Amino acid sequence: MYENIKLIVCDIDGTMVPSHHKLSDYGKEMIQKIKEKNILFGIASGRSIKDIKYILSTWGYNQIDFIIGLNGSQLYDGTDDKVYDYFQMKPEWIKETFDIMRPFSHNPVMYFQKAYMCGVYDEKIHFSAQYTKSDYVVAQSEEDFYQEPNAKIMFRVDEKDMPEVERRVKEFESVYYKGNKTQSTLMEFQNRQASKAYALEQFCIKHNIKLIDTMAFGDTTNDNEMIEAAGIGVCMINGSQDTKELADVITEKSVIEDGWADFIDRYI
Numbered sequence: 001m002y003e004n005i006k007l008i009v010c011d012i013d014g015t016m017v018p019s020h021h022k023l024s025d026y027g028k029e030m031i032q033k034i035k036e037k038n039i040l041f042g043i044a045s046g047r048s049i050k051d052i053k054y055i056l057s058t059w060g061y062n063q064i065d066f067i068i069g070l071n072g073s074q075l076y077d078g079t080d081d082k083v084y085d086y087f088q089m090k091p092e093w094i095k096e097t098f099d100i101m102r103p104f105s106h107n108p109v110m111y112f113q114k115a116y117m118c119g120v121y122d123e124k125i126h127f128s129a130q131y132t133k134s135d136y137v138v139a140q141s142e143e144d145f146y147q148e149p150n151a152k153i154m155f156r157v158d159e160k161d162m163p164e165v166e167r168r169v170k171e172f173e174s175v176y177y178k179g180n181k182t183q184s185t186l187m188e189f190q191n192r193q194a195s196k197a198y199a200l201e202q203f204c205i206k207h208n209i210k211l212i213d214t215m216a217f218g219d220t221t222n223d224n225e226m227i228e229a230a231g232i233g234v235c236m237i238n239g240s241q242d243t244k245e246l247a248d249v250i251t252e253k254s255v256i257e258d259g260w261a262d263f264i265d266r267y268i
Helices: 025-036 049-059 091-101 123-132 142-146 159-171 196-206 221-229 241-246 259-267
Strands: 007-011 040-044 066-069 074-077 082-085 106-112 115-118 136-138 152-157 177-183 186-191 214-218 232-235
Touching: 007 196, 025 040, 025 259, 040 196, 049 066, 049 074, 049 123, 066 196, 074 196, 091 106, 091 142, 091 152, 091 159, 091 177, 091 186, 106 123, 106 142, 115 123, 152 159, 159 177, 159 186, 177 221, 196 214, 196 221, 214 221, 221 232, 221 241, 232 241
Parallel strands: 007 040, 007 214, 040 066, 115 136, 214 232
Antiparallel strands: 066 074, 074 082, 106 115, 106 152, 152 186, 177 186
8 A cells, every 4th residue: 555655754752752752662673664665764843953863863863864853944854964944933923923922821942043042941941951952041031032033933831721822823823924732732833834844845856756655644733734745644643633634544553652663564
């Protein structure tokens, strides 16, 4: 059924591993299986390429065919070791997102130069920093976040507030940028033209691969466009309902059970 697949791309958190976990030995075996079949393999994540490379190194991988970072605002091509940057958020758009999020308790986070900038350095920020060995700086004021263009702005919120956050983001929908829930406590805003699907398409064009011959794994809203664009879009059984509705296939096992690896083992 999937004999023509030439490229496989996977989201990390909630797809390949539970958040802040290492890849299992079974997962590593399936990556090896993919490579032995001469299928290109890549990672797509909301994280930066720098952070993804660090995570991959903790898994024992120092080289990979490609990485889609920052939900598609970055593309790393491992075949020529080049990084490509795409659509960014303008400062005035970032400022608007603060107005959208103002009714809720939140902690803004942004990739800042080679570090992160946050509103408050709390326990969750500390945990994330330790996971990727990243540096953080604390903003002196809200205005620090919209001094220059940036790939995206993230807001950490209380899980109980997320349904209302999603409603407000939809109410104040912009033609220039979009808001996606990427975790149960994280809302991210990004240029509307940026997506994992766009970066995937750019890599495929460069390497003369048809999208119909690709397979993408994901679990939530920021994976939707990639899952739609791929020839075979696979959603994790633990994924969000909107992503399941767009997928061609749903895994039989969850991320905790290595559902993506089980799917590769069965069908590739």
